[in-house]
Amino acid sequence: MTKLADLSPQHFDWQVTDRIATIRLIRPERKNPLTFESYAELRDTFRALVYADDVDVVIFGSNGGNFCSGGDVHEIIGPLVGMQMKELLAFTRMTGDLVKAMIGCGKPIIAAVDGVCVGAGAIIAMASDLRLATPSAKCGFLFTRVxxxxxxxxxxxxxxxxxxQGRAAELLYTGRSMSxxxxxxxxFWNALHDPDALEDAARALAQRLADGPTFAHSITKTQLNQEWNMGLEQAIEAEAQAQAICMQTADFERAYRAFVAKDKPNFEGN
Structure with missing residues (x-):
């Protein structure tokens, strides 16, 4: 397994405390845009998370009152205009690989969104498992506007x-911001919190997940995503197999013994 607590990325902030990783993009003066380099580094980090045994939950947070303003106009959009199809496809596949890596990382991801959350920033929020926001959060899939x-x-x-479908179609055709x-x-948002309470709320939710049966949470994430492409009978069978696996864990036995003792289980993720 991989240890990621001491990871030192160049293009975003990374902190791990009590098995909870917090990511923040690091250019608040420009509302935290993405670059070619930060896309790639985020993709690689989420790919590595599937093997990390020292991180159970990820918070993707805001910085300086904003979440992410999407691809940097000067560092991404400008260069894209001059690229040929092969280079363009390599870029769009890389951005899609970030979403695939988030889906496949095996850890619940909580987006904590304040302020601007547009373009690829909106996609990062969308690809998270749970989404908290402030009343001032503005989320826009503004691709048609460029x-x-x-x-x-x-x-x-x-x-x-x-x-x-209808609401998504409106946002994707018009590019307008969703309040x-x-x-x-x-x-889309699981809850709204005042700006000064957003991080605490995200942290509390993350801690609740980290204190739970984390191996089982990884199975839940897998099933939530894989069952998109299953028929009902396939899904029921897949869940039967998934639960049988979870029933072999020590956490399942811990929960049973705690229930019998009228106590609270202390899950250990195995």
């Missing part, structure tokens, strides 16, 4: 499953 299709990094597959209240009512 002359691109709304089908970026899995948006046309994932967003309708979260908020519904925090809309996002809450539509099920």
């Amino acid at each position: 002359g691109l299709a709304g089908c970026d990094m899995g948006a046309c597959a994932m967003l309708p499953r979260i908020i519904g 925090a209240e809309e996002g809450l009512n539509w099920g």
Whole structure:
């Protein structure tokens, strides 16, 4: 297994405390845009997380009152205009690989969103498992506003499953921002918190997950994503196999013995 607590990335901030990793993009003066390098480093980090035994939950947080303003206009969009198709496809595949890595990392991801959350930033929030926001959060899939299709990094597959086909279609066609209240009512945000309470709320939620049966959480994440492409009978069988695996864990026995003793189980993730 891999140890990631001491990871020192160059293009984002990384902190691990009590088995909870917190990621923050590090250019708050520009509302935390992504670059070619930060895309790649985030992708590689989430790929490594699947093998990490010292991280159980990830918080993708905000910095300086904003989450992420998407791809940097000067460092990404400008160079893309001059690229040929082969280079462009390599880039779009890399951005999609970030989403794949988030989905496949085996750890619950909590997005804690304040302020601007647009373009690829909105995709990162969408690809997280749980999403908290502030009332001032503005989330926009604004690809059409720069002359691109709304089908970026899995948006046309994932967003309708979260908020519904019609609402997703409106956001992806128009590129308008979804208000925090809309996002809450539509099920995109799990909860709204005041800015000074957002990080504490994300941390409390992350700690609750980290204190739970973390191996079982990884199975839940796997099933939530794999069952998109299953029929009902396949899904029921897959869940039967998944639960049989979890029933072999010590955490299952710990929960049983704690219940019998009228006590609270202390899960250890195995």
